[in-house]
Amino acid sequence: MSEKKKSSYRQKKALRGHTCSCCGRKTEFNWTCRCGFQICQDCMEENFWGMSCNGITWQCPDCGGQNGFGNQ
Numbered sequence: 001m002s003e004k005k006k007s008s009y010r011q012k013k014a015l016r017g018h019t020c021s022c023c024g025r026k027t028e029f030n031w032t033c034r035c036g037f038q039i040c041q042d043c044m045e046e047n048f049w050g051m052s053c054n055g056i057t058w059q060c061p062d063c064g065g066q067n068g069f070g071n072q
């Protein structure tokens, strides 16, 4: 839940192949849409102005669906 876990986190959870649909990198965490679109945290921050208008939900560029920030 918290965003403060960093070093001990990656040993527990091996990378399961999250691949960002935007930059193509494999990351530990991606925001995902039900349509299969994935975007990493870096790309989300870069495109935040275009993907979220309220900071609560982000809009999938593929299907246009609204996805909430936080655990679903």
Ligand SMILES: [Zn+2]
Pocket (backbone or CB within 6 Å): 020, 021, 022, 023, 024, 025, 039, 040, 041, 042, 043, 044
């Ligand atoms: Zn990315």
Ligand SMILES: [Zn+2]
Pocket (backbone or CB within 6 Å): 033, 034, 035, 036, 037, 060, 061, 062, 063, 064, 065
């Ligand atoms: Zn989508």
